[in-house]
Amino acid sequence: MTCCLPPPDFVEAVAGPGRQGPSDDDVRLASRDLGGGLRQSDFSVPGVHCGGCVSAIEKTIRALPAIESARVNLSTRRLSVRWRDEGTMPPVVSSLFDLGYPAHLDDFADTKGDPALAALVRALAVAGFSSMNVMMLSGSVWSGADAATRDLLHWICAVLTLPVLLYSARVFFSSAWNALRHGRTNMDVPIAIGVLMAFGLSLYDTITHGEHAYYDATATLVFFLLIGRTLDHVMRERARTVVRGLARLSARGAMVLRPDGSRDYLPVADVTPGMVLIVAVGERVPVDATVTAGRSTLDRSVVSGESAPHAVAPGDRIEAGTMNLTAPLTVTALAAERESFLAEMMRLMETAEGGRSSFRRLADRVAEYYAPVVHLAAFLTFVGWMLVTGDLHRAVTIAIAVLIITCPCALGLAVPMVQVVAARRLFERGVMVKDGAALERLETVDTVVFDKTGTLTTGLPVLADVRAIPLDALAIAGAIGAYSRHPFAQAIAVASGGMPAADLGTVTEVAGLGVEAHRPDGSVWRLGRADWALAQPDDPAGTVLSRDGKLVVRFAFEESLRPDAARAVAALQGQGFTAEVLSGDREEAVAAVASRLGLASWSAATTPAGKIERLGPLAPGRPRTPLVGGGLNDAPALAAAHASMAPASAADVGRNAADVVFLREGLMAVPDTLELSRAAGRLVRQNLFLALAYNVVAIPIAVLGFATPFVAAIAMSLSSVVVVANALRLGAGNKPKTRPSPRVARTEAYPG
Amino acid sequence: MSDFLWLIPLSVILGLGGLVIFLWSLRAGQYEDLDGAAERILYDEDEPLDRPR
Numbered sequence: 001m002t003c004c005l006p007p008p009d010f011v012e013a014v015a016g017p018g019r020q021g022p023s024d025d026d027v028r029l030a031s032r033d034l035g036g037g038l039r040q041s042d043f044s045v046p047g048v049h050c051g052g053c054v055s056a057i058e059k060t061i062r063a064l065p066a067i068e069s070a071r072v073n074l075s076t077r078r079l080s081v082r083w084r085d086e087g088t089m090p091p092v093v094s095s096l097f098d099l100g101y102p103a104h105l106d107d108f109a110d111t112k113g114d115p116a117l118a119a120l121v122r123a124l125a126v127a128g129f130s131s132m133n134v135m136m137l138s139g140s141v142w143s144g145a146d147a148a149t150r151d152l153l154h155w156i157c158a159v160l161t162l163p164v165l166l167y168s169a170r171v172f173f174s175s176a177w178n179a180l181r182h183g184r185t186n187m188d189v190p191i192a193i194g195v196l197m198a199f200g201l202s203l204y205d206t207i208t209h210g211e212h213a214y215y216d217a218t219a220t221l222v223f224f225l226l227i228g229r230t231l232d233h234v235m236r237e238r239a240r241t242v243v244r245g246l247a248r249l250s251a252r253g254a255m256v257l258r259p260d261g262s263r264d265y266l267p268v269a270d271v272t273p274g275m276v277l278i279v280a281v282g283e284r285v286p287v288d289a290t291v292t293a294g295r296s297t298l299d300r301s302v303v304s305g306e307s308a309p310h311a312v313a314p315g316d317r318i319e320a321g322t323m324n325l326t327a328p329l330t331v332t333a334l335a336a337e338r339e340s341f342l343a344e345m346m347r348l349m350e351t352a353e354g355g356r357s358s359f360r361r362l363a364d365r366v367a368e369y370y371a372p373v374v375h376l377a378a379f380l381t382f383v384g385w386m387l388v389t390g391d392l393h394r395a396v397t398i399a400i401a402v403l404i405i406t407c408p409c410a411l412g413l414a415v416p417m418v419q420v421v422a423a424r425r426l427f428e429r430g431v432m433v434k435d436g437a438a439l440e441r442l443e444t445v446d447t448v449v450f451d452k453t454g455t456l457t458t459g460l461p462v463l464a465d466v467r468a469i470p471l472d473a474l475a476i477a478g479a480i481g482a483y484s485r486h487p488f489a490q491a492i493a494v495a496s497g498g499m500p501a502a503d504l505g506t507v508t509e510v511a512g513l514g515v516e517a518h519r520p521d522g523s524v525w526r527l528g529r530a531d532w533a534l535a536q537p538d539d540p541a542g543t544v545l546s547r548d549g550k551l552v553v554r555f556a557f558e559e560s561l562r563p564d565a566a567r568a569v570a571a572l573q574g575q576g577f578t579a580e581v582l583s584g585d586r587e588e589a590v591a592a593v594a595s596r597l598g599l600a601s602w603s604a605a606t607t608p609a610g611k612i613e614r615l616g617p618l619a620p621g622r623p624r625t626p627l628v629g630g631g632l633n634d635a636p637a638l639a640a641a642h643a644s645m646a647p648a649s650a651a652d653v654g655r656n657a658a659d660v661v662f663l664r665e666g667l668m669a670v671p672d673t674l675e676l677s678r679a680a681g682r683l684v685r686q687n688l689f690l691a692l693a694y695n696v697v698a699i700p701i702a703v704l705g706f707a708t709p710f711v712a713a714i715a716m717s718l719s720s721v722v723v724v725a726n727a728l729r730l731g732a733g734n735k736p737k738t739r740p741s742p743r744v745a746r747t748e749a750y751p752g
Numbered sequence: 753m754s755d756f757l758w759l760i761p762l763s764v765i766l767g768l769g770g771l772v773i774f775l776w777s778l779r780a781g782q783y784e785d786l787d788g789a790a791e792r793i794l795y796d797e798d799e800p801l802d803r804p805r
Contacts, residue, residue, distance in 0.1 A: 051792060152756070156760060
């Protein structure tokens with residue numbers, strides 16, 4: 001089956017789809033509808049680092065057709081584009097690439113419009129305003145105001161504390177109420193009781209002209225706790241929406257060839273086994289099927305992690321989700337959609353997502369023991385003072401002082417503060433962390449498992465030994481190769497670098513075999529499989545360029561390693577981690593990459609289910625092993641593994657399933673992240689120790705009745721400040737020294 | 753004592769003013785790109801007013 005080809009748009013053919021980040025179709029699918037024909041797309045552009053980048057990008061993108069607005073956010077390295085939907089997507093991604101800024105679709109865009117976070121910040125602002133003013137007025141009470149002034153100040157303080165109680169502290173009240181209603185107790189129960197009782201008692205003392213009032217403690221307590229709560233909210237585990245992304249990958253419809261020769265475009269769900277389908281070039285195979293007519297090449301990397309393109313001929317079985325590269329195929333459906341490969345993956349993914357919920361965050365584990373201790377201490381204090389003095393007012397005051405002084409301000413700040421700082425430091429290194437729990441999980445790992453295709457390697461073949469190939473042969477091979485979508489042909493075209501080539505004459509692609517050029521001088525050149533291109537092939541395998549059946553040059557290919565892959569593996573081994581490769585690719589390919597990187601342990605031909613078995617919650621001994629991977633076939637394992645990282649170039653689904661996404665091309669992000677998560681873990685434990693040590697000192701003072709409002713205010717603030725200052729030490733002093741220029745990032749990202 | 757009656761409301765009103773300004777700037781999205789604002793001032797160019805942004 002041959003087909004005459006139009007001369008290619010050379011640049012498009014060489015660059016090829018998929019080499020410049022997400023395709024326009026993907027962008028379109030991921031964009032949000034703003035109504036009125038407007039759509040918004042968010043991109044993550046890690047190369048942006050100065051005002052010059054910002055203005056260059058905005059100017060270029062705004063000049064594109066159908067663009068309504070474009071705005072770069074330098075803090076988050078994001079580009080937000082609004083465009084008018086006029087049937088075609090403006091070429092934003094390729095324009096960015098041409099400028100030297102590779103871009104990825106941004107999965108974090110939804111965090112911006114988080115209404116809960118905005119509400120927390122507003123509550124925090126109100127609490128901050130009240131506590132500062134109350135504190136100022138309390139200062140004059142502490143320095144000894146006379147009785148009448150003191151009463152007046154107390155009344156003003158009471159009014160100022162009211163908004164804290166009625167507005168800011170609602171988070172704690174509702175959470176505590178929820179816990180109590182279900183017969184449980186949590187950290188918010190002593191907080192709510194302490195705040196309410198402190199305010200109630202202070203109000204009583206104000207009315208009865210008492211000497212001490214705890215308005216300042218109430219307001220600052222809520223203020224500090226809200227800081228902790230807000231930071232915690234920023235780092236909380238987000239609901240993952242992985243499966244939705246997977247569904248997007250499957251073909252939406254299929255061209256069905258009826259027995260009477262008519263054609264129908266049916267939704268994939270309506271395809272039944274036995275139907276004859278036509279799969280055009282560039283389409284994904286809709287359901288598992290066998291080839292009935294046509295020869296082509298399939299990209300199976302999404303399905304199995306195989307890097308080399310796969311030639312298919314009539315009789316071969318093909319899986320749903322593979323991409324048809326070179327020629328149309330006629331296939332017979334073997335299974336309905338719900339029984340095919342992608343549906344199976346979705347099922348694996350849903351089960352995998354449930355498996356990880358067993359992990360409990362350190363802060364929650366500490367809180368579980370801390371809350372009852374606080375209740376008990378306050379209650380025993382009350383009973384003790386009642387027995388000793390019999391003075392109800394005094395006993396209640398001291399019990400409340402215990403509740404207030406033990407309130408976990410420092411404890412609430414200890415963990416999220418460190419995690420927020422860690423996330424910020426990692427972001428400076430081009431790593432995005434999805435939630436704080438991921439940092440805690442990463443801290444405990446000892447073995448790192450890598451996927452091969454798309455993670456250790458870029459997933460694209462490159463021509464080996466380019467220097468050994470004669471220039472004129474390379475130029476002709478490159479010109480011919482540009483006509484084919486076959487990855488090897490494209491690799492040759494890229495390697496030739498668009499050298500001016502002679503007139504090729506008529507060019508035809510013979511699907512599954514190669515490309516043929518009848519040049520005006522009568523010679524026939526073939527670029528393709530040796531057994532087809534050569535009249536008497538000495539070695540039938542491999543890719544060659546031939547002239548009239550005689551060998552001109554033989555090409556060898558290798559997988560291009562991701563930049564820094566070797567350095568990253570060495571760094572990991574230097575830090576004491578074991579590194580492994582777990583791939584779905586053939587054994588030779590995996591072994592070759594493993595030996596180039598010095599990895600002793602590898603396993604090949606692993607199915608997605610096999611990866612889960614190896615890494616998931618049911619694996620023997622529940623291995624604390626993070627997976628670094630990005631292919632679709634890794635996605636269920638990424639969701640199931642103890643922790644997971646994916647490059648930003650990964651499949652949409654893989655990025656969504658991973659805990660950590662690294663935006664730069666280099667693999668050094670992996671050892672960097674692990675190192676920083678360990679440092680963060682150390683600081684978290686130090687902070688918890690500091691917070692608990694503070695309580696060991698403060699509780700006896702409070703129990704013995706020495707905690708005046710003044711002492712309580714000082715002690716609370718001091719412990720929180722110490723914990724925050726300790727967290728800020730993280731990563732200070734070893735900030736990344738140089739920022740890679742976007743031009744360098746570009747050549748790294750797309751070798752050749 | 754009589755100074756009090758003036759000064760305390762004054763300080764509270766000033767504080768409230770600060771709070772309102774903060775809430776307004778939060779709503780106006782002024783904290784969304786802190787690094788960008790600092791750099792943009794160096795590159796801002798004059799643009800015609802009627803240009804849609």
